[in-house]
Amino acid sequence: MTTAATPNVVMIVLDDLGFADLGCYGSEIDTPNIDRLASGGLRYTGFHVTAVCSASRASILTGRNHHNVGMGFLTMPMHAPGYTARIPRSAATLPRVLRDGGYNTFAVGKWHLTPQFDMGPDGPFDRWPLGMGFERYYGFLGGLANQWTPDLVRDNSFVEPPGSFDDGYHLTEDLTSEAIRMVLDQQNAAPGKPFFLYLAPGATHFPHHVPQEWIDRYRGRFDDGWERCRERTFGRQVELGIVPEGTTLAERPSWVDAWDELTGDDRILFARQMEVYAGFLSHTDAQIGRLLDFLAELEVLDDTVVMLMSDNGASADGGPHGAIGPENYFEANPVESMIAHLDDIGGPRTFNHYSWGWAWAGNTPFRLWKHYTWLGGVRVPLIVRWPGGIGADGGGVRTQFCHAIDLMPTVLQAARLDAPPVVDGVDQQAIDGSSFLDTLDDPGRPSSRTTQYFEMMSSRAIYHDGWKATTNHVLDFPAQRRLLDGSTSIDADEWSLYDLSRDFAEAHDVADEYPEVRRRLVELWWYEAGRNQVLPLLGGLHDRLAVIERPPSAERTHWTYRAGGAPIPLPSLTGGFRLVAVFEVVGGPAATGVICAQGDVTGGWSCYLLEGRPVVTFKVGSEVTTIAAPGALGTGRHDLELVYRPQPGDAAYRLSVRVDGDDVGSEALTSARRLSMAAGKLLIGRDTGVPVSDDYRAPFPLTGRVHSVSLDLLRMTPEDQNQDVEFELVDE
Structure with a gap:
């Protein structure tokens, strides 16, 4: 293989x-920049990952x-050894090895590899x-982020977003700008030094x-539904050479609704x-x-190995009807x-997901x-571009089996570079993967590995x-x-058993014909x-609850927080x-502003003063649910107490509020879902994003000073823990 000098890696x-979501993999969605990457690179059709985010990222980076x-x-x-959620020191990561080999290393965006x-x-920050x-x-440490009001980290410190929805902020744009800035700073300081x-x-x-203008580009494009979308995509995949001629496109399963049998409102939504x-x-493609344009302008793009992939297949977490808020996931909503909020979907007032019919279409033909x-869960796009390694076959397709x-x-x-046998005095465990670099300039090169197991939440498979x-x-x-x-x-x-050499889409179970092959596998x-x-x-x-590790602080039930710092992560309030x-209070009856708040318009709570009234x-x-004091507070020191307590019977919780020791009100809440999924930090003396209440607009700073906010947890039953695990699953 002819190679250029030590390449950068992006x-x-x-x-x-999903496998079928990119234009260069047959999609109806416009992805011109990724398609441009593919036209100068290679598209792999046998690339696999694990079935969820964290696991795939761990495999990619180790x-x-x-x-x-x-x-x-x-x-x-x-x-359990395989489920500690802690990558061991015996598995030095790709950035660590590259850093020790002379690279500068930058990470931007989703991490999702830190124990919760x-x-x-x-x-600890290790x-x-x-x-x-x-x-x-x-970027953000968790599994998902509100694109308008994300919880952000710079290096080892929590920071607030540099903008808001009102002034045009969007996370993906912000992350791209930060990536460009990191590379620019490094190349200004050390031109030619390789970076990852x-x-x-x-x-x-x-x-x-x-942003709405991107939604409007697609108005009416999907009105004929997921079956026809899947059929058209399949036809383009065959034309593009992504799917072999003769592949069977499986029929619609019973759990995906027939589009023509849906109501008018169903189809509109x-x-x-x-x-x-x-x-x-x-x-995202535009970002x-x-x-890519920046790297070309910097004259380093052709000296860079660019790899683009997905961490798993398209997601069905929205259920058969999709979702608009955290309370909607998993079920047939x-x-x-939801259609009452049709024009809000995609904006800051929803936490939306599509129907699983679109996930089925996005994973065509699987x-x-x-x-x-x-x-459909583990085979995803992989595009590799490296002019120094590909030669004249830009735009080609590679069919070899490979994995994260x-x-x-x-x-x-x-x-x-070689993987070191010892890092920081720790013997390194063997790398399970093997290089497929030689396939870049040799389309007929055999797959470098012939066996790979798969397991996620007891869904199991093996390739051999x-x-x-x-x-x-079924999960x-x-x-x-x-x-x-x-x-x-x-x-x-x-x-079941599939001969993928003849059955690309895993459509024909041949276990009865080859029982011995199935037994051996x-x-x-x-x-x-x-x-x-x-x-x-x-x-x-419930099986997983029995082995969940409780942190050293698990028995702690009391915290006291002060104003002036970064947004504060809270324990589970379930x-x-x-x-x-x-x-x-400063200003008496005219006092306004947020005392403390957690969450946003998709779920959470806020304590604030409005014309002096708590x-x-x-x-x-x-x-x-809103509880307001009848009168304004005078200038001086005050205390506000709220209690959010689980209740038996029809009311899931009861919210009670006291101000300066006097009862203000008490209301029953019927929802048992977790307060907030994405915007979970505590803010003191101000708010951010699109607030829980329409009474104010962020940041709505308090005209006064917050001395302290004390928090006491009331209880945590196995049912509460189960709900937290359930939401952690969606967070993947």
């Missing part, structure tokens, strides 16, 4: 992007199977990006937030959901174009309650979606020598358990599971809490 990891580095599930640590208990401003080999970081940029914008994970998603992806080890664990050894070979065996396990999500065909018990799971899966720390298999959410804010507003799901 790795772009998109989120919940070259090891996700269970082998403790990331078998989420960033929720468990007492370690994400506070007190750290599994934040700067502790894992990156020299600079800007890991850009993970978080798009197109829900919420699908995008579902088409709009896809218009928003398409706009979000096209907007990628900005980065009523269309009538079946199922994210979280499953069927091809193969990316690190591929990059190291391109960089002419062109065969793939897959279980029919522990309410609507999927109710509607999907298959097994809900590990012991009852059945294995099932045995091989158990062998691979044993040596990769997959066992014990953990089934439903079990209820008591909060006391002590504050000073007001508390809670928003849980679509339910808004």
Whole structure:
């Protein structure tokens, strides 16, 4: 292979992007900049990942199977070696090896590899990006972000977004600008020094937030539904050589509604959901174009290995009807309650996701979606561009089997670096992947590996020598358990068998024809599971609760916070809490402003003064509850107490408010869902984004001073923990 000098490396990891979502993979969505990348590079049609975000990112950045580095599930640590959520020091990451080999290393965007208990401003920071080999970081630590009001981190410090929805802020644009700035600063200081940029914008994970003009570009484009969209996409895939001639496009499964049988409102709502998603992806494509144009202007693009991929297949977390808020996930939500907010979808007042019919279309020609080890969950686009390595075959297609664990050894070979046997005095575990760099200039090169196991939440599969065996396990999500065909018990799971050398789409089960092949593959899966720390298999959410690790601070129930710092991460409030804010009023009846607040218009609460009157507003799901004091407070020191307490019976919680020791009001709340998913930090003396209440606009600073905010947790039952695990799943 002819190679250029030590190349720069840019790795772009998109989120919940289906195999068929890019124009160069057959999509109806406009992605001209990614298509431009593909026209000068290669499209891989046999690239695989794990079925969820954290696990795939762990494999991408370590070259090891996700269970082998403790990331078998989420960033929720468990007492099982494959599920610790802590990448061990024996698995030095790609950025660490590149840094030690002379590269500067930058990470921008979604991280999602820090154990959830370690994400506070007190750290520990060893599994934040700067502790894992990156020299600079800007982005968000969790699994998703509100694109208008994200929780951001710069290096090891929480920071507030540099703008707001009202002045045109959007996270994907911000992240791209930061990536450009990091590379520009480095090249100004050290021209020609190689760099590694890991850009993970978080798009197109829900919420699908995008400026309205990008949504409007797609008005009417999806009115004829997901079946016809899937059929047209399949035809283009065959024409483009992405899907082989003779591939079978599986029929619509029973759990995806027939478009022609939907009501008029159904079709209007579902088409709009896809218009928003398409706009979000096209907007993301435009930001990628900005980065590519910058690298070209800097005259380093042709000296750069650019890799673009998705972390898993398209997501069905919105359920069969989609969702507009955190309370809507997992279930078959009523269309009538969502279509009333049709024109809000994609904007700051919704936390939206599309119907799973669009996930099915986005994964054409495969079946199922994210979280499953069927091809719809684990086979995704991979585009590689490197003029120094590809030669004259730009725009070509590669069909070799490869996996996320193969990316690190591929990059190291391109960089002419070896994986070190010892890092910081720690012996390194073997890299599980192998380089596929030689396929860049040799389309006939055999696949570098012939075996790969898959497991996610007990959905299991194995690939070996062109065969793939897959279980029919249905995951522990309410609507999927109710509607999907298959097994809900590990012991009852059945294995099917597919000859992928002839059946690209995993459409024809040949287990009855080749029972011995299936038997050998099932045995091989158990062998691979044993040596990769997959066992014990953990089934439903309740099984996982039994092994969840509780942090050293788990018994702590009291906190006192002060004003003036960065946004403050809070513990889970699902079990209820008591909060006391002590504050000073300046201006008496004219006093206004936020005392403290958590969350935003999609869910949360706020305590504030309005014309001197204390007001508390809670928003849980679509339910808004406001309790206001009857009169204004005078100048001086005051305290406000609110109690959010679980209740038996029909009322899930009761909200009670006292001011200066006097009862102000008490209301029952019927929603049992978690307060907020994406904007969970506590703000004191101000607010940000689109607030919980329409009574004010952020930042609405307090005309006075907050002395302290004290928080006491009331309880945490197994049911509450189960709900938190459920939301952590959506956060993937």
